[in-house]
Amino acid sequence: MGAQPKPAKEHKGAVPFDPHAFLTTVGVAKTITQCPKDYKIFSQGDPADAVFYIQEGRVKLKVKSKQWKEAVIAVLGPEEFLGESCLIGQKVSLATAMTLAPSTILRIEKAEMQRVLHEERAFADFFIPYVLTRNARIQEDLVDQLFNSSEQRLARTLLLLAHYGKEGEPETISSEINQETLAGMVGTTRSRVNFFMNKFKKLGFIDYNGGLRIHRSLLNIALREAPQHRG
Secondary structure (H helix, E strand, O other), rough: OOOOOOOOOOOOOOOOHHHHHOOOOOOEEEEEEEEEOOEEEEOOEEEEEEEEEEEEEEEEEEOOOOOEEEEEEEEOOOOOEOOHHHHHHHOOOOOOEEEEEOEEEEEHHHHHHHHHHHHHHHHHHHHHHHHHHHHHHHHHHHHHHOOOOOOHHHHHHHHHHHOOOOOOOOOOOOOOHHHHHHHHHHHOOOOHHHHHHHHHHHHOOOEEEEOOEEOOOHHHHOOOOOOOOOO
16 A cells, blocks of 8 residues: 555644634735625626625625616625636626625635635635535526426525525515515516515415514425416
8 A cells, every 4th residue: 555645734833724714804815895785896797806705794696688687696695705706717797796785795806715725725615615505506596497486486585585494493584685686586577576475474474573584384385396387
């Protein structure tokens, strides 16, 4: 058998790399911005030269077609990243990122992000699973758009926004996620969203008590077999 590789030596007095500390402090290639509601972090077509990390708040990603049609492709919250596609050579931003609420955003220069990923295994172990999970979510969103009715898509969107499936009870969805935003995420009209929200409320799947509360019973809609005709 060949010689076993020796474990990397730790330098005496060296402080272990802390991903959380890296993502909450400023530096030469990192800046923190306190953003008001409706603040554009970057716009579709801007140079893709940085990765952004949401420390606090909520951000929506929206795209606009050449025919000026808009769609919301994601709503992201604390401890999530934006703009990470620049790390694989994307030159321009394919979406616009706008805050839905007052937010604290960390901007990390592309070169600094690449350096840390190469040099700090603790950060790579933190970041790579996030990217893979996000990629899986995008694939699930595509399947949802292709095969499910607008009612099912709305139910799934609400469950995801409430972080259904994570530990504990589903969270309350804050008021900044309004019906117009939901319509953009689902790919339908605001009137259809309003119709289904009223239906969900009557059936006891949701209620409004200090915010929009989602009940597990909404899964009955999200997991229902798709009808022959989409809504």
